[in-house]
Amino acid sequence: MSTRVAPTDIRVSSVELFFDLVFVFAITQLTTLLAQDPTIIGLVRIVLIFGNIWWMYGGYAWLTNAVPPREPALRLLILVGMAGFLIVALATPNAFGDSGVVFGLGYLVVTVVHTEMFLRTSEESALRALGRLGPFNAISALLLLLAGFTDGAVRWTLWSASFVLHWITPYFIPVSGFSIRSAHFVERHGLIILIALGESVVALGMGLAGRDLRPGFILTSVLGLSVAAALWWLYFDGEDERAERALRGADRARSPWLALYAFGYAFFVILGGIIVLAAGVIACHRAFRATRPGASGMVSRGWWRHVRRGVGVVSATLGHRAAWCPPHCRGLGPVDRNRWSRGLGRGAARRSARHSRRWGRRRITDGTPSNESGEGVREDRS
Secondary structure: OOOOOOOOOOOOOOOHHHHHHHHHHHHHHHHHHHHHHOOOOHHHHHHHHHHHHHHHHHHHHHHHHHOOOOOOOHHHHHHHHHHHHHHHHHHHHOOOHHHHHHHHHHHHHHHHHHHHOOOOOOOHOOOHHHHHHHHHHHHHHHHHHHHHOOOOHHHHHHHHHHHHHHHHHHHHHHHHOOOOOOHHHHHHHHHHHHHHHHHHHHHHHOOOOOOOHHHHHHHHHHHHHHHHHHHHHHHHOOOHHHHHHHHHOOHHHHHHHHHHHHHHHHHHOOOOOOOHHHHHHHHHHHHHHHHHHHHHHHHHHHHHHHHHHHHHHHHHOOOOOOOOHHHOOOOOOOOOHHHHHHHHHHHHHHHHHHHHHHHHHHHHHHHOOOOOOOOEOOOOOO
């Protein structure tokens, strides 16, 4: 059994950061997948995959908050969970195809390790909550594994059932049985935002792989970086500190619900927006090459609004504007929104997409070569 440690003694450990790097690889895979298929069907597929992955990542954040991985045995179990996440990430691009079974097996490993580690907590209330949570997680993992053996509508149904089951589970278990160490919890989620934003910067380089550094490419990349910087400013301009104070000031029964709404549901929107941002940056570069001018519109029309709303939900849940929340999630302090960063991010996103589309049309009109082989770009009017 792990020894219970006072909340003030817990900070994010290096093995948790190592774990997060594997999780962000899954985000990179999702980004690439969405950039290849920026359609409604492609977006729904991303939502289902990421919804299931994010739920179990959140489970590990709650896990290490309750059971700090200090002992060698716990660290080894974390590494096994990392291996499961790596398998999930590797199978993500074709999770709805031939890699479905591999995805399901990796997800099952992640789920089993999560349950095994949580059983090592010394808190009886958390064990009782896990007794209700564990079967739901296991059923969801088995649904994903079963989906790998099917295809068509049945596969989509099983994926959707797993997604829905995960996200409604809190209403059927005693969530208030978990204790939240606020400093660790807020720091852990802030770090995953930073790492995910770093992934979006990597996408800037991915979009320019094998291409000449022309002025239009450079400008589009700088605008994309401006968007990422605006999101960093929006969240880290005191929002994380206010979140920690709100969680620390809440009573034991309320703080788990606050953590769930602010860092579970709302962060799903925030990180989903970052995925779309990174895919949109890649699409902007493609639009500049005039291969798919319309795809870059996802940057200006959707992602920034959803990320801003996600950050707003975090503020509202931990502040006084949480009218949409259940009673246990309301009334914990002021909300301070950074209008400057909102305007910067939204404006940079629109300028980036507009710039890429304009240059894409100009290259079509002028017959400018679209690749190093010198072939002209022709507009597809079929």
